[in-house]
C-alpha cells in the first residue's frame with residue numbers, strides 16, 4: 001500500500017467530496033478546499049444510473065438516497081404526443097440495487113457534505129490553490145490567501161473549468177460548446193409518472209425524471225448555435241414555447257412547478273483530457289478530466305467512481321506512482337465511453353435521427369456501464 005499522511009483535494013463537488021471521504025478512510029488527513037465560500041449548489045435535478053447507485057452504496061449514502069430521492073427502473077419512451085412506444089431497460093449494477101434514479105442536487109450535496117465532515121475531512125471554504133510545485137515525494141502548494149502546505153498527493157476535482165488542470169496542463173484542450181442547451185424545472189410528480197420518461201421525435205428532446213415520491217424534474221434539450229441569455233419572465237415563456245405541441249403530462253407543466261424553484265438553463269460542454277490525467281503527484285478526477293454532456297446521466301457517477309477507484313489503487317499499489325498508473329488503466333476507457341457516447345447521442349438528437357437510433361446507444365451504453373468497474 002502507498003501510505004499517505006496528507007492529501008489535498010481541490011473542489012468540493014461530487015468528485016471532490018467522494019475523494020475526500022474515500023481517502024480519509026485510508027487513514028490520511030485530507031484537506032479539502034472549495035472556492036465557493038457558501039459551498040452552494042444550484043437547485044436542479046439530476047438523473048442517476050445503476051452504476052452511480054453502486055458508487056453511492058460504496059460511499060455510504062445509498063440508504064438516504066433511496067429514502068429521500070427516487071430510485072426505480074426503466075425509461076419510458078414516448079413520441080411527441082405522449083404516446084408510449086416502449087421501455088429502455090436500465091440494468092442494475094449489482095444484484096439488489098435499483099437500475100436508475102433521480103435526485104435534486106442540493107439533497108445529494110447535503111448527503112455527501114455531511115459524510116465528508118463526519119469522516120473528519122478538514123474543509124476550507126472560499127479558498128483555492130495559486131501555485132503547485134511537484135517533486136518526487138510530494139507537492140508544495142501555495143493557496144490564494146498566501147498560506148502554504150506540503151502534501152503527498154493533490155487531487156484536482158475542481159470541475160469543468162478546472163484551475164488545477166490549467167496549472168498542470170496549460171495547453172490542454174478546453175471544453176467546447178456542443179450546440180445544445182438544457183432547460184430544467186422541478187415540478188409536482190403526477191401518479192402516472194412511475195419512472196423516467198423520454199419524449200422523442202420532435203424539435204427538442206424532453207424528459208422527466210422523478211426525484212422523490214411527489215416531485216420530478218423536466219429537462220429539455222434545445223439545439224441552438226449559441227446559449228440564449230434570458231431572464232424571467234422571458235425564461236419561462238421561452239420554455240413554454242419550446243414545449244408547444246408536446247402531449248401526455250407536458251401541457252401546463254410550468255404551472256405545476258415546485259414553488260420557489262426557478263428555470264435553470266445551461267449550455268452543454270464536454271471533452272476528454274488526453275491521458276495521463278496526472279503529473280507528478282497531482283491527479284485530475286471528475287469533470288476536471290472528463291466533463292460529459294448529460295445524455296447518459298453519468299457525470300456524477302463517473303466522478304464518484306474515480307474517487308472509489310483512486311482509494312482502491314492507492315491501497316493495492318506499492319507506490320503512489322504505480323497507483324496513479326493503475327488508476328489511468330482502470331478509468332480512461334470507461335470515462336471515454338461515457339464522454340464519446342454522450343456526445344454521439346447529442347449529435348443524433350441534433351440531427352433528429354430516428355428514435356431507435358437515439359435509444360439504441362443509450363441502452364447499449366447503460367449495459368456496459370452496469371458491468372463491474
Ligand SMILES: Cc1cc2nc3c(=O)[nH]c(=O)nc-3n(C[C@H](O)[C@H](O)[C@H](O)COP(=O)(O)OP(=O)(O)OC[C@H]3O[C@@H](n4cnc5c(N)ncnc54)[C@H](O)[C@@H]3O)c2cc1C
Pocket residue numbers: 010011012013014015016033034035036045046047048052127128129157158159160161162163164182266267268269285286287288291292293294297298299300301303
Ligand atoms: C446541465 C448539466 C446537466 C447534468 N446532468 C447530469 C445528470 O443528470 N446526471 C449526472 O450524473 N451528471 C449530470 N451532469 C454532470 C455532473 O453534474 C458532473 O459530471 C458532476 O457534477 C462532476 O462532479 P465534479 O465534482 O467533478 O465537478 P463539479 O460538480 O463541477 O464540482 C466542482 C467543485 O469545485 C469547485 N471549484 C471550482 N473551481 C475551483 C477552484 N479553482 N478551487 C477550488 N474549488 C473550485 C466548484 O465550486 C465545485 O464545488 C450534468 C452536467 C450539466 C452541465
